[in-house]
Amino acid sequence: MATIDLLFNKELRFHFLGICGTAMGAVASMLKELGYEVGGSDENVYPPLSTFLSQKGILVKEGYRAQNLPIDKSGTVIVIGNVIKRGNPELEAVLEKKYFFISLPEVLKFFFLQGKQNIVVSGTHGKTTTSSLLAWIFESASLNPSFFIGGLPKNFPSGCRYTQSEYWILEGDEYDTAYFDKRSKFLHYLPQTVIINNIEYDHADIFSSLDEIFLSFKRLIHLIPRNGHLVIPEDDSRIVEIAKSALAPVYTVGFGEKADFRITEVSYEPTGSWFHMLGEKFFMPIPGEYNVRNAAMCLAVATLYGIKLEDISRGLASFQGVKRRLEVIGEAGGIKILDDFGHHPTAIHKTILAIRQRYPGKRLWAVFEPRSNTTRRAVFQQELPRSLSVADGVIISEVSSKDSLAPSERLDPQKIVQELNKNGIPSFFCLDPQDILCKLLEVVKAGDIVVFFSNGSFYGIPLRLFETLKNKNGSF
Secondary structure, three states: OOHHHHOOOOOOEEEEEOOOOHHHHHHHHHHHHOOOEEEEEEOOOOOOHHHHHHHOOOEEEEOOOHHHOOOOOOOEEEEEOOOOOOOOHHHHHHHHOOOEEEEHHHHHHHHHHOOOEEEEEEOOOOHHHHHHHHHHHHHHOOOOOEEEOOOOEOOOOOOEEOOOOOEEEEEEOOOEEEOOEEEEHHHHOOOOEEEEOOOOOOOOOOOOOHHHHHHHHHHHHOOOOOOOEEEEEOOOHHHHHHHOOOOOOEEEEEOOOOOOEEOEEEEEEOOEEEEEEOOEEEEEOOOOHHHHHHHHHHHHHHHHOOOOHHHHHHHHHOOOOEOOOOEEEEEEOOEEEEEEOOOOHHHHHHHHHHHHHHOOOOOEEEEEOOOOOOOOEHHHOOHHHHHHOOOOEEEEEOOOOHHHOOOOOEOOHHHHHHHHHHOOOOEEEEOOHHHHHHHHHHHOOOOOEEEEEOOOOHHHHHHHHHHHHHHHHOOO
């Protein structure tokens, strides 16, 4: 069956391997809404996603096994999740029995993105916030966009939505597509417009160098049609250089005088950030220079798509942010607890500075879990002490799944702690979640800010700390 005919064959059935991943579950539900038969399997079947899929009428089988697959191979599409590796019994059956299979990004490409105005938000940092804000600006302008975002925007009930609009806003991840396709996910998104926020080294398990990452972004640029747009930071010389290969118009955003969209007169206050652009003054209720840059990228793209400045201003001013991006868990005993997804040294550094702007004069404790595939490695052994040094105190956990890495390859948290202590910043290494909680209860006091950095759940410690302090102090 030709790929172009697939969308019009409502007899088609989809079976997702790894269906309980956030993105997989969201796309499975979109296909269900289009009228397709959808099912799947996963070894981690639990609420809230299992409940969400059940409510959508999607049958999920727990565990991976050959008998989970639809018996009839004709008209069946197997969607292989990014977490699925060779040796998975269900995947091995797919290969041996010659089922037709594709990746999740290919599902988006073949079934949703063709013929649409696809705006891809890319970069090492800020993708989730920028794509969420851009979607909200388009929503504020009554354009009803579809979107695919790798987080949970607080202005929407979920990070993924399919509408009949001509606009798609996608968070463009440079991570690989699937075990059988090592290209970056964003190369499947048929971009009409691309935002590149920034490019730094990350994903050490996929890319061996920063040059490899730049090559992937250059390939993305080469997919933009001549009637599209490329929006980049004006002060990053390497991005400016690769942008020269674009056939689409290139627009620069930043603080420099030569920027096409210039940011001026920035000011920060506890309630948010102000800045000027295009002769207008804008307010956004989230802090930090990096978020002003994110907002300016959105403003530039929205302007290129003809959205009125008053609609842009309304969208910026009513943006609620993204879950786990400087999210306030609560305050108890005079101690405010924040949770953040930051795991790259640059993101951690800029987030701490943003907290300083929002809560001036407060003592700030940063609690960091080395959990991402890059921060688990020694790649950032020198950078992490510098990024954490802007906190008043630091606690670092043990490296997640450390035994999967050779000691010579692994990050050494204790060396980071030693470096920070040498520079006068009280810092502690804790082996397990209970140690972290006990240490925090020992060192924090009323008036402090505690921010947790992890790209995982961090063992639920942020909420445990809040509940412990609330019960201890009897206050909220």
